[in-house]
Amino acid sequence: MCNACGFPAAPGHWTDAGASSPGDRLRLRFTRLAVVNRLLARYGLTARDDGVTPGLQLFAPGGEWVLVPDLESLWREAARLAGGPIDPLSDRALGLG
Secondary structure, eight states: OOTTTOOOOOOOOGGGTTOOSHHHHHHHHHHHHHHHHHHHGGGTOEEEOOSSSSSEEEEOTTSOEEEESSHHHHHHHHHHHHTSOOOTTSHHHHTOO
Protein backbone atom coordinates (compact mmCIF):
# COMPACT_ATOMS: atom_id res chain seq x y z
CA MET A 1 0.00 0.00 0.00
CA CYS A 2 1.38 3.37 -1.00
CA ASN A 3 1.47 5.64 2.05
CA ALA A 4 1.19 8.74 -0.19
CA CYS A 5 -1.92 7.84 -2.19
CA GLY A 6 -3.53 4.83 -0.51
CA PHE A 7 -3.51 2.66 -3.64
CA PRO A 8 -2.25 -0.90 -3.20
CA ALA A 9 0.92 -1.74 -5.06
CA ALA A 10 -0.13 -3.12 -8.44
CA PRO A 11 1.61 -6.17 -9.91
CA GLY A 12 2.11 -4.31 -13.19
CA HIS A 13 0.16 -3.38 -16.26
CA TRP A 14 -0.29 -5.93 -19.05
CA THR A 15 1.56 -3.61 -21.42
CA ASP A 16 4.68 -4.07 -19.27
CA ALA A 17 4.81 -7.76 -20.22
CA GLY A 18 7.72 -7.30 -22.64
CA ALA A 19 9.92 -5.52 -20.12
CA SER A 20 12.63 -7.66 -18.59
CA SER A 21 14.09 -5.19 -16.10
CA PRO A 22 12.80 -2.46 -13.80
CA GLY A 23 14.37 0.16 -16.08
CA ASP A 24 12.57 -1.30 -19.09
CA ARG A 25 9.27 -1.26 -17.18
CA LEU A 26 9.77 2.39 -16.26
CA ARG A 27 10.60 3.31 -19.85
CA LEU A 28 7.46 1.52 -21.06
CA ARG A 29 5.41 3.32 -18.41
CA PHE A 30 6.63 6.72 -19.65
CA THR A 31 6.15 5.72 -23.30
CA ARG A 32 2.57 4.71 -22.53
CA LEU A 33 2.06 8.06 -20.75
CA ALA A 34 3.25 9.97 -23.83
CA VAL A 35 0.67 8.17 -25.99
CA VAL A 36 -2.09 8.80 -23.43
CA ASN A 37 -1.20 12.49 -23.29
CA ARG A 38 -1.37 12.83 -27.08
CA LEU A 39 -4.92 11.43 -26.93
CA LEU A 40 -5.97 13.51 -23.89
CA ALA A 41 -4.62 16.77 -25.34
CA ARG A 42 -7.57 16.97 -27.74
CA TYR A 43 -9.83 17.19 -24.68
CA GLY A 44 -7.71 19.71 -22.77
CA LEU A 45 -6.52 17.12 -20.24
CA THR A 46 -3.06 16.04 -19.12
CA ALA A 47 -1.82 12.96 -17.29
CA ARG A 48 1.35 12.76 -15.23
CA ASP A 49 3.32 9.87 -13.82
CA ASP A 50 6.14 10.56 -11.41
CA GLY A 51 7.47 7.01 -11.69
CA VAL A 52 7.06 6.43 -7.95
CA THR A 53 3.39 6.86 -7.07
CA PRO A 54 1.17 3.98 -8.19
CA GLY A 55 -1.25 5.16 -10.84
CA LEU A 56 -1.51 8.40 -12.74
CA GLN A 57 -2.42 11.98 -11.92
CA LEU A 58 -5.05 13.39 -14.30
CA PHE A 59 -5.33 17.18 -14.65
CA ALA A 60 -8.10 19.34 -16.12
CA PRO A 61 -7.51 22.88 -17.46
CA GLY A 62 -9.30 24.52 -14.52
CA GLY A 63 -6.88 23.00 -12.01
CA GLU A 64 -9.02 20.05 -10.93
CA TRP A 65 -7.07 16.82 -10.70
CA VAL A 66 -7.60 13.24 -9.65
CA LEU A 67 -5.33 10.30 -8.88
CA VAL A 68 -6.32 7.16 -10.81
CA PRO A 69 -4.96 3.64 -10.25
CA ASP A 70 -4.97 2.38 -13.86
CA LEU A 71 -5.79 3.16 -17.50
CA GLU A 72 -9.38 1.98 -17.22
CA SER A 73 -10.00 4.45 -14.38
CA LEU A 74 -8.13 7.15 -16.27
CA TRP A 75 -10.55 7.01 -19.23
CA ARG A 76 -13.57 7.04 -16.90
CA GLU A 77 -12.28 10.07 -14.97
CA ALA A 78 -11.14 11.80 -18.17
CA ALA A 79 -14.70 11.57 -19.49
CA ARG A 80 -16.00 13.05 -16.25
CA LEU A 81 -13.51 15.93 -16.33
CA ALA A 82 -14.13 16.56 -20.05
CA GLY A 83 -17.88 16.58 -19.51
CA GLY A 84 -18.59 13.82 -22.01
CA PRO A 85 -17.42 10.48 -23.31
CA ILE A 86 -13.87 10.08 -24.54
CA ASP A 87 -13.12 7.48 -27.15
CA PRO A 88 -9.35 7.07 -27.48
CA LEU A 89 -9.89 5.60 -30.96
CA SER A 90 -12.11 8.42 -32.24
CA ASP A 91 -11.05 10.73 -35.05
CA ARG A 92 -10.96 13.61 -32.55
CA ALA A 93 -8.60 11.82 -30.14
CA LEU A 94 -6.39 10.64 -32.99
CA GLY A 95 -6.28 14.12 -34.53
CA LEU A 96 -7.99 13.03 -37.72
CA GLY A 97 -11.07 15.18 -37.46
